[in-house]
Amino acid sequence: MANLETTKVGIIGCGNISGIYFENGKRFKNIEIVACADMLLDRAKAKADEHGVPKALTVDQILADTDVEIIVNLTIPKAHADVAVASLENGKHVYGEKPLAINRKDGKRIVQAALANGLRVGSAPDTFFGGSHQTCRKLIDDGEIGEPIAATGFMLGHGHESWHPDPGFYYAEGGGPMLDMGPYYLTALINLIGGVKRVSGSARATFAERTITSKQKHGEVIKVETPTHLAATLDFANGAIGTLVTSFDVWSHTHSNIEVYGTEGSMLVPDPNGFGGVVKVRRHDEKEWREVPLTHGYAGNSRGVGVADMASAIKESRPHRASGDLGYHVLDIMLGVIDASAESKYLELDSIVGRPAAVPTGLAEDEID
Ligand SMILES: NC(=O)c1ccc[n+]([C@@H]2O[C@H](COP(=O)([O-])OP(=O)(O)OC[C@H]3O[C@@H](n4cnc5c(N)ncnc54)[C@H](O)[C@@H]3O)[C@@H](O)[C@H]2O)c1
Numbered sequence: 483m484a485n486l487e488t489t490k491v492g493i494i495g496c497g498n499i500s501g502i503y504f505e506n507g508k509r510f511k512n513i514e515i516v517a518c519a520d521m522l523l524d525r526a527k528a529k530a531d532e533h534g535v536p537k538a539l540t541v542d543q544i545l546a547d548t549d550v551e552i553i554v555n556l557t558i559p560k561a562h563a564d565v566a567v568a569s570l571e572n573g574k575h576v577y578g579e580k581p582l583a584i585n586r587k588d589g590k591r592i593v594q595a596a597l598a599n600g601l602r603v604g605s606a607p608d609t610f611f612g613g614s615h616q617t618c619r620k621l622i623d624d625g626e627i628g629e630p631i632a633a634t635g636f637m638l639g640h641g642h643e644s645w646h647p648d649p650g651f652y653y654a655e656g657g658g659p660m661l662d663m664g665p666y667y668l669t670a671l672i673n674l675i676g677g678v679k680r681v682s683g684s685a686r687a688t689f690a691e692r693t694i695t696s697k698q699k700h701g702e703v704i705k706v707e708t709p710t711h712l713a714a715t716l717d718f719a720n721g722a723i724g725t726l727v728t729s730f731d732v733w734s735h736t737h738s739n740i741e742v743y744g745t746e747g748s749m750l751v752p753d754p755n756g757f758g759g760v761v762k763v764r765r766h767d768e769k770e771w772r773e774v775p776l777t778h779g780y781a782g783n784s785r786g787v788g789v790a791d792m793a794s795a796i797k798e799s800r801p802h803r804a805s806g807d808l809g810y811h812v813l814d815i816m817l818g819v820i821d822a823s824a825e826s827k828y829l830e831l832d833s834i835v836g837r838p839a840a841v842p843t844g845l846a847e848d849e850i851d
Pocket of ligand 1: 494496497498519521541556557581662
């Protein structure tokens with residue numbers, strides 16, 4: 483039974499993704515959003531008004547606020563490390579949006595600041611808590627497709643400048659399809675198969691500039707400073723071989739999001755940038771793909787469940803699932819693919835992690851453990 487004692491949360495970064503965190507903050511009974519902040523104070527005030535949050539503060543004020551126990555860091559990727567470290571140095575646990583940071587040095591800075599201060603660090607994505615992804619996890623653990631031997635992931639699109647109000651960060655260092663969307667695919671695969679020990683890959687940037695077609699900054703041109711099409715080879719610690727292609731350069735395709743191939747059969751895993759979707763299995767002796775009913779809850783948009791799990795894990799003195807170590811391993815894999823392409827080689831990783839604990843079946847709504 484989860485410990486439902488309430489933990490007080492403060493949000494830093496009141497932009498595009500913050501809305502769902504404010505909404506779900508009301509849904510998870512063991513967390514309460516008591517304050518929010520942004521470098522643009524008006525944004526914090528607007529979100530506080532909209533969601534009934536008691537305090538809209540500057541960043542310095544929220545860091546000094548003694549009510550706040552966990553900071554949820556929803557700033558842009560290049561700000562993640564400084565905001566996270568400042569939170570930890572002010573005695574607050576921190577859970578951040580993905581990626582953990584934009585380079586290994588910053589990623590390590592966050593993890594080490596948490597250790598030095600005896601605090602927790604958590605990192606999105608938490609979509610692997612989703613009903614479909616936990617169903618896939620159970621199927622693998624139950625041996626339905628045998629031993630996983632390989633997996634594919636495809637995240638192919640044409641970038642976010644058609645819809646995001648301020649898409650510049652997607653084409654700066656720390657952006658690109660691998661650091662932006664890779665965390666969903668890699669975290670889902672690590673949840674199913676385990677950590678990655680060696681990577682290689684090829685990367686290119688097809689278009690030197692991008693023109694924003696969303697409303698607010700319509701017509702502005704962004705200089706592309708990061709690879710926008712990356713094809714990765716992932717050697718998992720258990721020997722499985724992964725192929726992950728992420729792109730902001732592709733107009734259309736027909737690949738499924740994720741497929742896992744086992745010694746006894748194959749499994750279709752739904753979009754890891756979501757919590758639900760259809761799970762299918764086809765064992766070696768079946769003529770057709772078979773839809774598998776979901777065995778777990780959290781099939782709707784449950785962003786923030788990773789924060790609720792971290793809050794409950796702190797009270798229960800158990801490891802939390804969307805951990806800083808997992809976020810760092812994912813960052814190491816993604817940067818490893820970019821480095822391997824630049825250096826024309828395979829890279830061995832030393833940041834290996836195990837699979838996060840599976841979510842049990844039969845939980846009541848809002849229970850996590
Ligand atoms: N937009 C999405 O659909 C989406 C989905 C999932 C995850 N994310 C992730 O969430 C994070 C935020 O994305 P977004 O789309 O909400 O970006 P955004 O630009 O819409 O919002 C970021 C907010 O952070 C504030 N900010 C930036 N630097 C700051 C700092 N140093 N201190 C305080 N405030 C600061 C900005 O003023 C802005 O209000 C990113 O890491 C992104 O990868 C976004």
